[in-house]
Amino acid sequence: MSATLEKARDTVADLVKLDILSATTPAFDNDITRKQIARTFISDTITVPTKEMYAYATLSSLGDDVYHEPTTLELEAHIAKITGKEAGLFMPSGTASNQIALRSHLKQPPYAVLCDHRAHIYKYEAGGAGFHSGAAVTPLIPKNGHHITLDEVKAGMIYGPDVHFAPTEVVALENTLNGTIFPQEEVIAISNFVHSKGVKMHLDGARIWHVAAETGTSLEELSRPFDSVSLCFSKGLGAPIGSCLVGTREFISRARRLRKLFGGGMRQTGILAGSAAYALTQNFPLLPRVHALTRKLEKGLEEIGVGITSRAETCMVFYDAYSIGTDYDEIAERASKLSDPLHLGGSRLVVHIQTSEQAVDDFLALIAEIAKEKKDAGFVKPTTQANGLVRDVYVRRSN
Template sequence: MTVPRQADVTAGVSGQANVDMLTSVSRNFISDTCTIPTDGQMLAALGATRGDDVYQEDESTQALEARIAKLAGKEAALFAMSGTMTNQLSIRAHLTSPPHSVITDYRAHVHKMEAGGIAMFCQATTDTVVPSNGIHITAEDIEPHLQLGNNIHYRPTKLLCLENTLSGMIFPQDEVIKISQLAKKHGLKLHLDGARIWNVAAVELESRGLDARKEEDLQVVLTDLLNPFDSASLCLSKGIGAPIGSAIVGSQEFIERARWFRKAFGGGVRQTGPMAAAADHALTYHFPRLSTTHALARKLAEGLKGLGITIVAPVDTNMVFFDPTSIGLNMTDIINRLESLPQPIRIRGERCVIHHQTSPQAVEEFIDTVARMKSESSVEVVVQNVNLSRKVGEKQVKKDYRLPY
């Protein structure tokens, strides 16, 4: 599969307003959901079939589902509108009737960020686990939380949910396998929130010396990553930048059950072909760019670390979490300063996310801006210390004196 680099957005195809929007997006570090569809995606959508997906009569949607199922090494796939929907459909399809419970990491998206869907749709409770190693949960962390047997005072564990990546950190595959073995031992199902599993696959391809542009290489890696799971949700709008959509993979029986719930949830969209075609185009042309996003994330982290800023989580993929208080800077001030640049850079807090349309120049400007703020802060503290010294006469002022901010 040859994947040439294409211009993302041109005025001739998409208009100047969208060219300008791409410039803004290239300087947006809030999330990898902020990418915009490329000309190639929009043209692919234009050429898509326009059948009714509820009746399973759309060829473009069926082609995307078949492609993703094959890449994942699963029997079938189902296209839906969002990662939240595909996670909740998966959880609902696995669970039968209450009482039942789901074990997750305490930071898991399915627990914290999906509007209480597990309780709302499944009448299930979540049992959250704090990782003892501070990074990812382990089989040893999970086992004491299992509710097994027939004690009527407890809600039995029926499902384990993992997330990869979580805050940009890759879940070690050897630990995934141990958790899968634990689940099988007790007859439990294992689901993956793979919102950014494409990023994990890109890292794995690189580590194995394989080619991200070759479908067969991606299939080998993704199949290996998903083999321990009974089901997985693969977001299409985050890493690879589809305008909309996510996919579930699993057994044929599981996907048929999920399709039923998708209809009940109001997710039975009719003419999905253009959306599926745009996602299919992104999988071909945008997935190979992910390794570049990881390199830019490392560059940002190294630049900030070089200024003395604390990087608070491992930078395994495309996310950088930083704490500027280590050099006496305030996060709000950094947000406002970046926003006030002639071409604004947008962040919302300590999390910075690099995406396939992020500008390398924006990364450099980010680091340079924080460096200037550090320099200005140091000068201000020196001046304040001098003034304070004059007020206290000959009294020595400590070298590490810092005024509150």
């Protein structure tokens, strides 16, 4: 090797180098980050791995998931088993899991997907159903404000010979949806009807763990009415990355090919699967405490006089800032200026396994202080909204 080439290579190597732990880079402190997360109500996606989770995950296998990754295969088989399905597929995200599920079910357009108008696959996946699958979406607004019903599904589904409409080929439900539990008897009734029409059922079960933990219902029973189910590890369970899609072997085989097509074929996923396995064992039992803390939050808000727009059934509560004469921006700004700041994102308050009880107490104290100030300034809580309508709730949401 010539000295000139060796010097050039050394120069390139120097340019490539990066030491993120160097003192010359902006300082970061994961202990500070964990403290901030304990005081963040924006989402449960911000939970972080503990040192114990990382230590367990580093013992995982080092295979290539496109070819053969033992730890990941074991995770997929376990999730398939506990949901009563034939096979599973590890996915990089809940959005990928949902979108690949729809694409795997939908073969030849025209077709439509029916779901709740608040569903993640409709509102928060960047129009993926249309982009990836060429599918129309039929969003339903539940009259009860909580969940769509069998009668609403019957009225919303498109089937029959009329060529003007794209026939419904998938009905997608979400459980939980905004933290609320979809009644299982209604799920079963919808499933029986949908299947009687030869239509598929998909469940966005990103937070299905909360339903199982709250009701004591097995994952197999909750999943039984569906042809495919997506379950997320990175929200309520606190793993760093990943979801799992389950269904029949034929369905998962098609989904695996589509995952590759979508650019989701991953390599050394063992450490991610190991983190998910740790979360299943160690973090799932923490969810009842999360639900109790959410109910404490709701009760405290009601005692202050704050209107609740969606109740604390699991890990979320939605509140109406206008009911005490303020708005979400003012609350968020004042929360950010506390000596120990709180991090908020609109009307949705999300409690997670790393939320501290002190954060809940401090939030309620701030709300009580603001409510008193507004009352002293002359604000009177209206008994009804203008024109008898419920005020629109401002929601800033990311998953």
